[in-house]
Amino acid sequence: MTFQVESQYIVISNAAEVIAIRRIAKEMAQDIGFDEREREEISLVVSELASNIIKYAQRGVITLTPVCSEQREGLMIEAEDDGKGFNEYTAMQDGVSTSGTLGMGLGAVNRLMDEFDILAREDRTGTRIVCKRWLHDNSNHGQQCPFEFGVFSRPKPNETANGDSFIIKNIRGATLVGVIDGVGHGELANHAANAARQYVERHCESPLLDIFRGVDRACSSTRGVVMALAVFDWTQSTFCFASVGNIEVKVFNDNREKSKFIVRRGIVGKHAPQPMITENKWQHGDMLALHSDGISTHWHWHDFSYYASHPAQVIAEQIYNVTQKDHDDATIVIVK
Numbered sequence: 336m337t338f339q340v341e342s343q344y345i346v347i348s349n350a351a352e353v354i355a356i357r358r359i360a361k362e363m364a365q366d367i368g369f370d371e372r373e374r375e376e377i378s379l380v381v382s383e384l385a386s387n388i389i390k391y392a393q394r395g396v397i398t399l400t401p402v403c404s405e406q407r408e409g410l411m412i413e414a415e416d417d418g419k420g421f422n423e424y425t426a427m428q429d430g431v432s433t434s435g436t437l438g439m440g441l442g443a444v445n446r447l448m449d450e451f452d453i454l455a456r457e458d459r460t461g462t463r464i465v466c467k468r469w470l471h472d473n474s475n476h477g478q479q480c481p482f483e484f485g486v487f488s489r490p491k492p493n494e495t496a497n498g499d500s501f502i503i504k505n506i507r508g509a510t511l512v513g514v515i516d517g518v519g520h521g522e523l524a525n526h527a528a529n530a531a532r533q534y535v536e537r538h539c540e541s542p543l544l545d546i547f548r549g550v551d552r553a554c555s556s557t558r559g560v561v562m563a564l565a566v567f568d569w570t571q572s573t574f575c576f577a578s579v580g581n582i583e584v585k586v587f588n589d590n591r592e593k594s595k596f597i598v599r600r601g602i603v604g605k606h607a608p609q610p611m612i613t614e615n616k617w618q619h620g621d622m623l624a625l626h627s628d629g630i631s632t633h634w635h636w637h638d639f640s641y642y643a644s645h646p647a648q649v650i651a652e653q654i655y656n657v658t659q660k661d662h663d664d665a666t667i668v669i670v671k
């Protein structure tokens with residue numbers, strides 16, 4: 336089918352306009368065929384993006400467009416502001432926003448949407464966020480994701496571009512989690528990491544080996560990246576893992592560090608070797624940490640086990656605070 340519905344946009348500068356765009360998003364999502372929970376998530380995303388505009392730029396525009404591509408239907412949300420843009424240093428954290436108030440965070444927006452891009456406006460006077468949510472014919476069969484995620488990512492101090500990236504994405508009863516580190520730091524590392532993340536997001540349902548092969552192609556004209564990906568099956572109590580290059584991976588339970596993983600050396604984008612795909616057991620109480628080399632590998636879970644019952648976000652931030660190195664971009668993802 337093709338949509339006859341056109342884009343709708345609202346200039347956002349006050350709370351009433353946030354409520355208005357939220358209502359339009361819900362109606363549009365219903366017309367497209369999203370279920371109630373999905374409509375709620377879409378409306379949360381729209382509301383977060385609109386509130387961000389008011390907080391950081393006072394004024395901007397949210398545009399909603401029904402989209403159709405490769406037999407998929409979905410909704411595209413664009414948020415554009417003419418302010419200075421927000422500081423990515425903290426904006427990607429869940430639950431923390433740069434103005435210091437407790438927001439949902441762009442990390443959550445990233446997770447709730449199937450595609451997510453932050454672009455600086457050409458004239459560098461503002462920020463443009465483009466995200467899409469696709470209608471899945473059997474979206475997760477009504478199952479709830481049994482995992483909890485925490486993530487912290489920031490560029491090297493005094494850099495504006497983050498050369499690290501991460502991905503947390505639910506796909507039909509499984510969750511794909513990954514950390515990507517573009518070689519070096521700064522703009523060029525950011526460019527490489529974004530190319531890799533975009534490829535992974537668009538092919539997240541492909542086998543891990545194919546994703547690595549595709550990222551190697553997608554990053555061939557960049558500096559390249561190191562990358563680790565894990566796919567958690569919601570019902571099987573297992574996860575598949577694959578990694579090329581030095582992304583640290585640890586799995587622990589109580590005071591024990593569990594598995595050792597096989598990690599191939601190399602740079603994805605520079606004819607990296609194929610990663611070894613391993614299938615690993617996931618038991619009750621297990622936790623997984625993935626982090627880039629902006630975080631020291633010399634840490635032990637027993638130094639943080641006090642936080643075991645805390646939210647994954649708190650654990651990610653605690654480990655970051657203690658182990659971060661200030662000469663590189665730093666990213667950590669926790670799954671529990």
Ligand SMILES: [Mn+2]
Nearest residue numbers: 516628629663
């Ligand atoms: Mn690094």
